[in-house]
Amino acid sequence: MDVLERIRSLKIERGWSEYQLAEKADVTQSTISTWFRTKNLPTIPSLEKICAAFNISLAQFFFEEGDTETxxxxxxxxxxxxxxxxxxxxxxxxxxxxxxx
The missing domain is CATH 1.20.5 (Single alpha-helices involved in coiled-coils or other helix-helix interfaces)
Incomplete structure (x- = not known):
């Protein structure tokens, strides 16, 4: 799974700007911008904040179409x-x- 693409997709789906995501996730916009610019992945604590902003769990974040567990x-x-x-x-x-x- 491409974590950054998943974040981008969820952000676009909600019509949020990078700034809005940063505000809702309590992460600096420069941090989010750096992830995308340098292709670095967020830390687990940062990803948890991103998921909380999207109101989803980490499991839901990583769930992919075709997963058979649920x-x-x-x-x-x-x-x-x-x-x-x-x-x-x-x-x-x-x-x-x-x-x-």
Whole structure:
């Protein structure tokens, strides 16, 4: 897996700038910029902060299409994908709605 490409993809998916990611992850923008410019990988603590900003786990970050450990239906995958794009407040509202059904 290309870690930097995964970060870039998640950032673009959310419509975030490098600055916004840095703010949300509590990592300096220059650090993120250096990763991409020099092709250096983030440390595990930095990657954990990036994942927290994206509201995903490290396992979700490294999950690749075709991994067989967790088998989800197409609908479940779509639901998780859309859920991860929501803000924390939106996620909480959606969870509350689903729990009240």
């Amino acid at each position: 088998v989800l239906t197409e609908k479940q995958t779509r639901l998780i994908h859309q859920f991860n794009r929501l803000s924390e407040a939106q996620q909480n509202s959606l969870l509350q709605f689903l729990e009240n059904l």
